[in-house]
Amino acid sequence: xxxxxxxxxxxxxxxxxxxxxxxxxxxxxxxxxxxxxxxxxxxxxxxxxxxxxxxxxxxxxxxxxxxxxxxxxxxxxxxxxxxxxxxxxxxxxxxxxxxxxxxxxxxxxxxxxxxxxxxxxxxxxxxxxxxxxxxxxxxxxxxxxxxxxxxxxxxxxxxxxxxxxxxxxxxxxxxxxxxxxxxxxxxxxxxxxxxxxxxxxxxxxxxxxxxxxxxxxxxxxxxxxxxxxxxxxxxxxxxxxxxxxxxxxxxxxxxxxxxxxxxxxxxxxxxxxxxxxxxxxxxxxxxxxxxxxxxxxxxxxxxxxxxxxxxxxxxx
Amino acid sequence: xxxxxxxxxxxxxxxxxxxxxxxxxxxxxxxxxxxxxxxxxxxxxxxxxxxxxxxxxxxxxxxxxxxxxxxxxxxxxxxxxxxxxxxxxxxxxxxxxxxxxxxxxxxxxxxxxxxxxxxxxxxxxxxxxxxxxxxxxxxxxxxxxxxxxxxxxxxxxxxxxxxxxxxxxxxxxxxxxxxxxxxxxxxxxxxxxxxxxxxxxxxxxxxxxxxxxxxxxxxxxxxxxxxxxxxxxxxxxxxxxxxxxxxxxxxxxxxxxxxxxxxxxxxxxxxxxxxxxxxxxxxxxxxxxxxxxxxx
Numbered sequence: 001x002x003x004x005x006x007x008x009x010x011x012x013x014x015x016x017x018x019x020x021x022x023x024x025x026x027x028x029x030x031x032x033x034x035x036x037x038x039x040x041x042x043x044x045x046x047x048x049x050x051x052x053x054x055x056x057x058x059x060x061x062x063x064x065x066x067x068x069x070x071x072x073x074x075x076x077x078x079x080x081x082x083x084x085x086x087x088x089x090x091x092x093x094x095x096x097x098x099x100x101x102x103x104x105x106x107x108x109x110x111x112x113x114x115x116x117x118x119x120x121x122x123x124x125x126x127x128x129x130x131x132x133x134x135x136x137x138x139x140x141x142x143x144x145x146x147x148x149x150x151x152x153x154x155x156x157x158x159x160x161x162x163x164x165x166x167x168x169x170x171x172x173x174x175x176x177x178x179x180x181x182x183x184x185x186x187x188x189x190x191x192x193x194x195x196x197x198x199x200x201x202x203x204x205x206x207x208x209x210x211x212x213x214x215x216x217x218x219x220x221x222x223x224x225x226x227x228x229x230x231x232x233x234x235x236x237x238x239x240x241x242x243x244x245x246x247x248x249x250x251x252x253x254x255x256x257x258x259x260x261x262x263x264x265x266x267x268x269x270x271x272x273x274x275x276x277x278x279x280x281x282x283x284x285x286x287x288x289x290x291x292x293x294x295x296x297x298x299x300x301x302x303x304x305x306x307x308x309x310x311x312x313x314x315x316x
Numbered sequence: 317x318x319x320x321x322x323x324x325x326x327x328x329x330x331x332x333x334x335x336x337x338x339x340x341x342x343x344x345x346x347x348x349x350x351x352x353x354x355x356x357x358x359x360x361x362x363x364x365x366x367x368x369x370x371x372x373x374x375x376x377x378x379x380x381x382x383x384x385x386x387x388x389x390x391x392x393x394x395x396x397x398x399x400x401x402x403x404x405x406x407x408x409x410x411x412x413x414x415x416x417x418x419x420x421x422x423x424x425x426x427x428x429x430x431x432x433x434x435x436x437x438x439x440x441x442x443x444x445x446x447x448x449x450x451x452x453x454x455x456x457x458x459x460x461x462x463x464x465x466x467x468x469x470x471x472x473x474x475x476x477x478x479x480x481x482x483x484x485x486x487x488x489x490x491x492x493x494x495x496x497x498x499x500x501x502x503x504x505x506x507x508x509x510x511x512x513x514x515x516x517x518x519x520x521x522x523x524x525x526x527x528x529x530x531x532x533x534x535x536x537x538x539x540x541x542x543x544x545x546x547x548x549x550x551x552x553x554x555x556x557x558x559x560x561x562x563x564x565x566x567x568x569x570x571x572x573x574x575x576x577x578x579x580x581x582x583x584x585x586x587x588x589x590x591x592x593x594x595x596x597x598x599x600x601x602x603x604x605x606x607x608x609x610x611x612x
Contacts, residue, residue, distance in 0.1 A: 014447060015447065015450055015451050015454065018447055018448060018450075018451035019451045019454050019455070021451075022448075022451055022452060022455070026460075026463060026464065135347065138347075138592065138595050138596065138599065139588070139592050141595065142539065142543075142588050142591035142592035142595050143584075143588050143591075144543060144546050144547065144550070144563075144584065144587050144588070144591075145547075146546075146547065146550050146551075146566065147546075147566060147580070147583075147584035147587065147588070150566070150569060150570055150573065150580045150584070151580070151581075151584070153570075153573060154573050154577055154580065158573055158574050158577075249456075250453070250454070250455070250456040250457070251456070253456040253458075253459065254456040254457060254458035254459065254547075257456075257458050257459065257462075258458065258547060258550075258551070261551060262570065272459060272462065273462070273551060276462060276463075276466045276553070279466070284463055284466065285463070287459065288455065288459055288460065288463050291455065291456050291459050292454040292455045292456075295454045295455075295456070296454055
């Protein structure tokens with residue numbers, strides 16, 4: 001177990017290092033680089049730009065610059081926003097919870113609804129329900145999230161008036177129910193793709209388990225079908241789902257960006273877009289790196305959790 | 317009696333009823349055919365549609381702004397500037413489909429080369445290349461795309477390039493996996509023994525055996541690329557107006573959701589149709605090329 005964990009940790013550190021190289025590359029090899037925004041300022045002369053370059057340390061060799069940037073990154077100094085001079089990590093932190101809220105809500109919906117669809121599809125394999133779920137999942141994966149958001153707003157806010165068309169809460173009303181009311185629509189929109197993915201994986205995992213010998217043994221013992229499916233099959237089929245939860249973080253983050261835009265949700269995705277509009281590169285790069293680290297940490301946690309839950313992994 | 321005993325021993329792994337297996341095949345087949353027909357229709361509509369509509373996509377008919385669909389000569393209505401919605405939809409199809417196809421071709425080339433090299437030169441080169449693939453996949457693609465798009469001058473070519481730059485990794489994984497296992501097979505060893513060069517082995521012996529998975533990946537990549545184009549264009553960093561794409565036709569639609577909902581409906585339906593069709597075809601191809609399916 002200890003060796004396994006160390007190995008996984010080492011792999012992830014290598015990945016983190018590669019991720020930082022790519023992030024640095026995107027920032028510096030882009031046309032104009034970090035100086036491009038200064039060139040846009042009227043009255044800025046070549047000398048001024050050269051002086052800024054020296055001040056920012058841009059005249060030094062690339063590896064040196066990278067190393068400095070990377071160590072500052074590890075030390076938590078992610079630079080300051082061009083817009084309001086706030087530390088980048090602080091800006092990200094103030095938008096993080098809104099995004100996490102959406103991601104967690106969508107994952108919950110996906111686990112419950114997608115999981116149920118998947119299990120039913122596996123139990124009644126090749127039934128009418130199974131075909132419907134298969135085709136439905138493929139269509140759900142083809143609908144652009146932002147468009148589904150627009151349709152949801154049109155139906156539930158404009159036509160029916162059941163749900164608010166955006167924002168996280170009504171100004172002046174900070175009650176829990178008000179938050180929940182605002183969360184429903186964006187969480188459902190973000191969950192669409194997730195439900196589709198979870199149902200497919202759940203179905204496959206369940207089919208995998210159902211065909212194994214211990215299920216046959218359970219049947220041979222004469223256990224009630226319900227108990228076999230819930231206590232024996234489902235419990236084992238849920239283990240690969242932990243890995244899936246980790247793997248879904250990039251998809252969730254991308255979907256959250258779009259969902260937040262449509263529902264004016266004050267999360268990290270909207271912050272990213274706003275910062276792009278203001279050419280606030282420290283924040284843009286900060287969020288890009290932050291999301292990649294989230295993905296890495298998420299995958300690592302999923303791996304560890306798998307090892308804790310599944311005793312078979314410890315033997316490796 | 318013997319039959320009854322056998323049935324009692326093997327009650328679980330009953331093969332699916334033949335009726336349903338046929339139904340499944342039929343449905344899969346049907347969906348793939350539906351997808352293929354829809355793709356052909358969409359391509360034809362984008363190619364010739366603009367000639368069938370009596371208005372130019374950029375013609376501003378200011379007296380007929382916000383014309384609803386199916387009532388006037390503007391068959392699908394008009395947008396806030398009074399431009400014909402149908403004409404713009406068809407023109408947008410040209411752009412979105414072109415970006416999708418081109419991005420797919422570029423990412424297939426990159427992905428195949430990287431995957432083949434990584435799979436063939438197993439140890440160090442392969443390990444390093446695949447870790448880089450893993451690292452790029454850590455970045456959520458929408459974020460990476462937008463960050464890249466912010467640095468470039470957006471036009472059809474640059475948008476295609478950055479979509480391709482963020483779409484080749486899955487292909488590389490598929491190809492690497494296949495090549496790595498094929499590399500151990502006898503025919504590869506034989507080719508090595510008669511002194512064939514590495515390039516010859518990769519291109520003549522190995523890659524022809526990977527065509528199936530590559531074709532499947534290519535189809536799914538078109539779907540992904542069309543979807544990605546629509547995302548970044550919707551967010552304002554993709555194809556720029558007045559040029560229309562299905563994505564950017566939707567970026568003003570939200571503010572007119574109450575007054576002119578049809579502006580939001582048609583482009584979204586087109587994107588979904590196109591993406592779903594490519595996904596259906598890809599799924600059908602995967603089944604058709606999967607040898608194990610008959611054994612099941």
